[in-house]
Amino acid sequence: MRITIRDKCSTNASSLFIQSTYRISRHFAMLFSNSTFATFPLDFGFDRPTVRMLSQPQHHSNEHMNHRALSVLVFCILAFPMAFKFTFTREHTPNDRPLLDSSIYISGFFRPIVSIFNTVYFVLSPKTILLYCTIAHGKPTPSRMDLVNETVHLVQGKEYINRLWRHSFGSRALSLHVYLFKHWFAMPQKIIDKYLADDSGSGPKPHPLSSVETQNRTDRLSHSVFKDVLSGSDTASLCQRYVLRLCKALDQSDISMSWTSQPDLVDFVRGALTLANTEALWGTHLTETSDFCGDLTEFFQDTRKYTYQLPRWLIPKAFARRDRLLSDLHRWQSFATGVDGHVAPWEDSKYNDGKWGSKRLRKWQADFLEMDDADAAGLASVHLTFAWAVNVSLGPAAFWAVQEIFRDPTLLERVRSRLPRAQSAADVTSLLSQAQTREEICADPLLQSIYTEILRLRVCAFVVRRFPHDSVDLHGWRVPRDQICLVSTHIAHMHGDEWNTDGGKEPLNRFWANRFLVLKTDTDTKLAPPATSKLCPEDPWKFSLRGLEGVWIPFGGGPRACPGRHLAKHHMLVTMAAMVMLFDIDIAASDRPLRASHANHGLGTLLPVGKVPFSIRRRV
Numbered sequence: 265m266r267i268t269i270r271d272k273c274s275t276n277a278s279s280l281f282i283q284s285t286y287r288i289s290r291h292f293a294m295l296f297s298n299s300t301f302a303t304f305p306l307d308f309g310f311d312r313p314t315v316r317m318l319s320q321p322q323h324h325s326n327e328h329m330n331h332r333a334l335s336v337l338v339f340c341i342l343a344f345p346m347a348f349k350f351t352f353t354r355e356h357t358p359n360d361r362p363l364l365d366s367s368i369y370i371s372g373f374f375r376p377i378v379s380i381f382n383t384v385y386f387v388l389s390p391k392t393i394l395l396y397c398t399i400a401h402g403k404p405t406p407s408r409m410d411l412v413n414e415t416v417h418l419v420q421g422k423e424y425i426n427r428l429w430r431h432s433f434g435s436r437a438l439s440l441h442v443y444l445f446k447h448w449f450a451m452p453q454k455i456i457d458k459y460l461a462d463d464s465g466s467g468p469k470p471h472p473l474s475s476v477e478t479q480n481r482t483d484r485l486s487h488s489v490f491k492d493v494l495s496g497s498d499t500a501s502l503c504q505r506y507v508l509r510l511c512k513a514l515d516q517s518d519i520s521m522s523w524t525s526q527p528d529l530v531d532f533v534r535g536a537l538t539l540a541n542t543e544a545l546w547g548t549h550l551t552e553t554s555d556f557c558g559d560l561t562e563f564f565q566d567t568r569k570y571t572y573q574l575p576r577w578l579i580p581k582a583f584a585r586r587d588r589l590l591s592d593l594h595r596w597q598s599f600a601t602g603v604d605g606h607v608a609p610w611e612d613s614k615y616n617d618g619k620w621g622s623k624r625l626r627k628w629q630a631d632f633l634e635m636d637d638a639d640a641a642g643l644a645s646v647h648l649t650f651a652w653a654v655n656v657s658l659g660p661a662a663f664w665a666v667q668e669i670f671r672d673p674t675l676l677e678r679v680r681s682r683l684p685r686a687q688s689a690a691d692v693t694s695l696l697s698q699a700q701t702r703e704e705i706c707a708d709p710l711l712q713s714i715y716t717e718i719l720r721l722r723v724c725a726f727v728v729r730r731f732p733h734d735s736v737d738l739h740g741w742r743v744p745r746d747q748i749c750l751v752s753t754h755i756a757h758m759h760g761d762e763w764n765t766d767g768g769k770e771p772l773n774r775f776w777a778n779r780f781l782v783l784k785t786d787t788d789t790k791l792a793p794p795a796t797s798k799l800c801p802e803d804p805w806k807f808s809l810r811g812l813e814g815v816w817i818p819f820g821g822g823p824r825a826c827p828g829r830h831l832a833k834h835h836m837l838v839t840m841a842a843m844v845m846l847f848d849i850d851i852a853a854s855d856r857p858l859r860a861s862h863a864n865h866g867l868g869t870l871l872p873v874g875k876v877p878f879s880i881r882r883r884v
C-alpha cells in the first residue's frame with residue numbers, strides 16, 4: 265500500500281473537525297471536572313441550542329487548570345486517529361483509482377482503534393466525520409469508514425452517485441431500515457426476520473441467486489405499494505383530497521383579520537400539513553376517531569429516545585404514545601380489511617375515499633397478510649413506518665419555505681404576483697381545487713426554484729444501499745458484496761462546483777430563491793438572474809436542474825428513490841400558495857432559533873433549533 269502525505273486537505277473539513285473535536289473534549293472535561301455555570305452545546309453540533317450549565321467561578325484556579333488539562337488530554341485522544349488519517353492517506357488520481365475495498369487508510373494494529381473512534385464520532389457528530397472523510401480538495405469524493413461492526417462506503421461525488429443509482433435495483437437498504445423497524449416502529453421480530461431474509465431486490469423479477477418465495481418478497485411488497493399508492497392511478501384523487509383537507513384545516517385555525525401572536529410557526533405549518541396528508545392517505549376515519557396526528561407529531565421527536573434504546577420505565581410517555589398510534593392503526597386496518605365483521609363499502613360506486621383513504625393502501629394490506637407469519641401487529645407497524653416516512657420531512661420543508669417567503673418582503677411580493685387573486689377563503693379553496701391551477705403553480709419557475717432550494721439547504725438524509733449478491737463497480741471504485749454504501753444528501757448539497765452561486769455572491773450555506781433560475785435562452789446553467797431582480801410572468805427566466813443529476817438528491821435516486829417525491833412537490837407548493845394567499849405573517853423570531861438543528865442528521869428535513877414565534881392575520 266502506497267502511503268503519501270496529503271498535501272492539501274480541505275481547510276473547511278479540517279477546521280470543522282478540529283472545532284468539533286474541541287467541543288467534544290470540552291464536553292467530556294466538563295462532565296468529569298467539578299465545574300459550575302458554563303454554557304455549552306448539548307449534542308456537540310454547531311447549530312444546537314445552548315443550555316445553562318454549572319460552570320466554574322474564576323477564582324477556582326486549580327479546578328480551572330484541571331479542567332483545561334483534562335480538555336487537552338481528551339482532545340489529544342480524540343484527535344489521534346483523525347490526525348493519523350489527516351496525515352497519511354492514499355494518493356489517488358483519476359487514472360489510478362484505488363478500489364474502495366483496498367483503501368485501508370490505516371491497517372493492522374491501528375485499524376480497530378480507528379474504527380472505535382470513527383464509531384464514536386459517527387454517533388456524536390455524523391455531520392463532522394462525514395464531511396471530514398468525504399471532502400478532498402474542496403470536492404465530495406468516495407471514501408471508506410470503518411465502524412466497529414460495519415464498513416461503510418461513503419459514496420459522494422456526482423458520477424459515483426449516479427452510478428450507484430443505476431445499480432440500485434439489485435440493492436436493499438436493510439441495516440438502517442431493520443434497525444428503525446425494530447427500535448422505532450416496534451415491529452414484531454418474526455416480520456423483521458422476513459425482511460432480513462429477503463435478498464430478492466425490489467425489481468419485478470427476483471434476483472436469480474435469491475430463493476425467497478414470491479409472497480415473502482418483503483422489499484418488493486413495501487416498495488411496490490409505496491410506488492402504487494403514491495404515484496399510481498390514485499395520485500390525482502390523493503392530491504385533490506390533500507388540498508381540500510389543507511384548506512379546511514387552515515380555514516378552521518383560529519385566525520382573524522387582526523394580528524394575533526402564535527408560539528411556533530413549525531407547529532402551525534406542520535400541523536395543518538400532517539393532518540391533510542394523513543387524511544388524504546388513510547381517510548378521516550383514522551383521524552376523527554383518535555388524536556393520531558397529534559401523537560404522530562410527538563412521535564417524530566420521540567424517535568431519538570428510541571434510538572438510544574431507553575427502557576420503557578424511563579420514557580413511559582413515549583412508549584404510551586407509540587402504543588396508541590399502533591392501536592389506532594390496528595383499529596383502522598381492521599375496518600379496512602373487513603376483520604371483525606366491519607367492512608367499508610368497497611364497491612367503486614359507493615366507495616368514500618375521503619372517509620376510508622386510498623383504495624390501493626387497502627389492497628396492499630391484503631398482499632401483506634399473504635406473507636408467511638404476517639399478522640395485524642406487523643401490519644400496524646408497517647403502517648406506522650409509512651405514516652412516518654410520508655410526513656416526517658414534508659412538514660418541516662414546508663415550514664422553511666413559508667418562513668423564507670414571509671421574511672423577505674420582496675420575495676413575498678414576487679410570489680404573490682405569481683398566484684391567482686382570491687377574494688375570500690372559499691375562493692382560495694375553490695381555486696386550489698382546480699387541477700389546472702395547481703399544475704400552473706407547480707410549473708412556475710420561481711416557486712419551483714424556492715422549493716428546490718429549500719430541499720437543497722434543509723434536507724439532510726442518509727441514502728443507504730447494500731448489494732447482497734454482487735460487488736459493484738463505481739467508476740473504478742469497487743464496493744464489495746453485502747457492504748453498506750451511504751450517500752449523504754447534505755454533503756452533496758453543500759459542496760462541489762456544480763452549483764450556481766452567482767459568482768460566489770450566494771454561498772451554498774444560505775437560502776437564495778433564484779439559484780435554479782436561468783435565462784430561457786441560456787445554455788449555461790450557471791448564469792442566473794441577480795438576487796434582487798423582480799421576476800414577472802413575462803420574464804425570460806426558466807427553472808432548471810440541468811447538470812445537477814447526482815448532485816441535487818433530496819429524494820435519493822434510481823429505482824429506489826422516494827416514491828412520494830411528486831406528491832411532496834405538489835403538497836409543498838400548494839401549501840406555500842395557500843399560506844401566501846390566505847395570510848399575512850410577521851416572523852418575530854431572531855436568527856438564532858431559525859438555525860437548523862442537526863439533532864436528526866441523516867433522517868430527512870432538519871428542524872430549526874428553537875421555537876419560531878410569529879404574528880398572523882387573515883388577508884381574505
Ligand code: HEM
Binds near residue numbers: 831835
Ligand atoms: C420533503 C419531502 C421528502 C423528502 C426529502 C423525502 C426523502 C426521501 C428519501 C431520501 C428516501 C429514501 C430514498 C432512497 O433510498 O433512495 C425516501 C423514501 C420514502 N419516501 Fe420520501 N421524502 C419526502 C416526502 C415524502 C412524501 C410526501 C411521501 C409520501 C406521501 C414519501 C414517501 C416515502 C416512502 C414510502 C419511502 C420509502 C421507500 C422505500 O423504502 O421503498 N416521502 N424519502
